[in-house]
Amino acid sequence: MARLELSNLHAKVAEDDGEKILDGVDLEVYSGEIHALMGPNGSGKSTTAKVIAGHPAYEVTDGEVLLHLEEGDFGEDFEIPEDKRTWNLLELEPNERAALGIFLGFQYPAEIEGVTMTNFLRTALNAKLEERDELFEDDDADEEEEEDVGYETSPMEGNVDEGEVGVAEFQGLLQEKMEQLDMDSKFAQRYLNAGFSGGEKKQNEVLQAAILEPSIAVLDEIDSGLDIDRLQDVSQGINALRDEQGTGVLQITHYQRILDYVEPDKVHIMLDGQVVMSEGPELAEKLEDEGYDWVREQVYETA
């Protein structure tokens, strides 16, 4: 089981003397669980997501983001040595964090012309697996490889290299995942995000997470702008991430609505750059009925 641990996390906008946005965030998310992160607009939810992923717009001024891994987290065949089970994510590049199993879906995924969904997803998967191998390579082996530069393959050969997951194998995987998400298989032949509706972009985000099989997926407002049918499809996909592949989901949402379909194991409330409450799913229902005012009152009364 993987565990993402944020402790006393402080962050501000990079190259800005302004106020900190995150003011001591404590939060733990476990693989195999759904954690809802809720809170009023501007409380720091999206910033938390971006800092986890390593977005360069933010500078961490204090605190830690740790990822704890266990043997078996990357499947039975992948050995995780004891000295590589705890990772300080703040020391790693965004792609290295992704390789360790952190997935961040974007609020508005970019449109890239001329790249099909299938190619995009296979490239992303192979890049992740390759980067992960590099992170777990032992350091002696690394040195030997560097001496071998004379035998490096040409850039042309690099281009035709199939990567760890070849075309045929990937087709099978993609089909399986699309069935799991109840998606139309024609979707895979379309160009990345070109002409996708808002709902299709969100489904695409869940499909990416299904293909990459992250330990922890951070989904920021994946429910915004969805009609009820699409909300149900996306929710079913999120449940499948947890149930079929043991992904832990940090589900950021301003509204309680999606939690009718994706029942969280834990609900966290963020206020003014801190997580001020962490409780069970009943907390989301209370927010639905009563809003956030009582939280604010309670927090500042006892402070």
Ligand code: ADP
């Ligand atoms: P939430 O997702 O909870 O609505 P955000 O994390 O997006 O909140 O923002 C928290 C606060 O930080 C807001 O006041 C927002 O204006 C500010 N903020 C976030 N990112 C930036 C940025 N890149 N530049 C300036 N202010 C920012």
Ligand code: MG
């Ligand atoms: Mg936000």
Ligand code: MG
């Ligand atoms: Mg410190």
